[in-house]
Amino acid sequence: MPKAIRIAAILLLVLAALLMVLAFGLGRRATPAPEDMANKPASTGVPKRMLVVANKDLPAGHPISAADLSIAEMALPPANGYTAIADVDGRTPAMNIAAGAMISAEQLLQGIAVGIKPGERAVAVPVDELAGVSNRVSPGDYVDVFMSLQSPAASGSGQANPQARLLLSRLQVLGYGNADVGQARPASGEQDNAVGATAPEPGSRAETIASRDNRGSTSSNGDAAQARSAILAVPVQDAGRLLLAAHSGKLFLALRNPGDTGLADEAIFATPAPVLAVRSNLEGAAEAAARPENRAYAGIDLNALAGDNTTRAPAAAANGAEPQRRRAARPASRQGIEIIRGTTPSNRLSSP
Structure with missing residues (x-):
């Protein structure tokens, strides 16, 4: 061979050997090792989103303002966090939130307390089918509260003098029975109507048992619908009136259109006298007494609630009220002896 x-x-x-070595190296680099697959971070492949984070440490119990929040890009599942600052503005943390941390729903206060406006209180009142508009009231509705009350002055005299009037206007219902405002309601029949379930054969024992179960379920749902209490958002200065009326009389809820904003003008009526009098030797006490919290602290009694203001009774008599009738004084009798027999004037005899 040459x-x-x-x-x-x-x-x-030699060239073939070099090509084989190069091909083997490229194959090992393209296929990751099992150890690398196990140590691969779980967040790989999750798209990043713009989420609301805290600009500073947020203490629990203090409302959050928009200035305390900002938007940052974070790689988290879609179910976590808020995407808009307006969804967190005004909410209250249930725990301390560190600066830079994402804001989640679990870190914020939940329940009906979130829906109470400043100056309002959540007050529960008893209801039944008649007082609750045949149980047509739902959380989030607006109602007027009417009061039926027996006048305490008439009760003391043994006379029946009941009264009924509007007590409070346009109160929001925060809860009714077991339902709260903002609470999701399960669809009716969601558990009973299973997908793919076949109906029992007519006339069979299975149909008898199924109809008996349906009657029991309907009865239990009807009992659950009979609410015993309603939670109303009440201005703090009116909470005492509502509680006293519920204790001494009966309350009735009247549904109203949410767009109807008409309210009773309390300025044209006499103000009920409070239980506690304002101290006259303190400067500015009269102005401070007009604050809603101080009006609630001053309280109200049953006479004032019923409109029986005993302190104004003498003034009413002096302003033209009909005075109590008294027997007319007898005229001076003539000298001598007067003999009266019976009740008619014809039987009256006089002697000089």
């Missing part, structure tokens, strides 16, 4: 052919064959063999 020497040139032998050298070419050797070069080809």
Whole structure:
């Protein structure tokens, strides 16, 4: 074999070996090792989103303002966090939130307390089918509260003098029975109507058992619908009136259109006298007594609630009220002895 052919064959063999080594290296680099697959971070592949985070440390119990929040890009599942600052503005943390941390629903206060406006209190009142508009009231509705009350002055005299009037206007219902405002309601029949379930054969024992279960379920749902209490958002200065009326009389809820904003004008009626009098030797006490919290602290009694203001009774008599009738004084009798027999004037005899 010529020497040139032998050298070419050797070069080809060396080139083939180099190509094999190069191919093996590229194959190992393209296929990741099992250890690398196990240590691969779980967040890889999760798209990043713009979420609401805290600009500073947020202590529990203090409302959050928009200035305390900002938007940051974070790689989290779609179910976590808020995407708009308006959804968190005004909410109250249930725990301390560190600066830079994402704001989640679990960190904020929940329940009906979130829906109470400043200056309002959540007050529960008893209701039944008649007082609750045949149980047509739902959380979030607006109602007027009417009061039926027996006058305490008439009760003391043994006379029946009941009264009924509007007590409070346009109160929001925060809860009715077991339902609260903002609470999701399960769809009716969601558990009973299973997908793919076949109806029992008519006349069979299975149909009898199913109809008996349906009657029991309907009865239990009817009992659950009979609410015993309603939670109303009441201005703090009116909470005492509502509680006293519920204790001494009966309350009736009247549903109203949410767009109807008409209210009773209390300024044209006499203000009920409070239980506690304002101290006259304190400067600015009269102005401070007009604050809603101080009006609630001053309280109200049953006479004032019923409109029987005993302190104004003498003034009413002096302003033209009919005075109590008294027997006319007898005229001076003539000198002598007067003998009266019976009740008619014809039987009256006089002697000089």
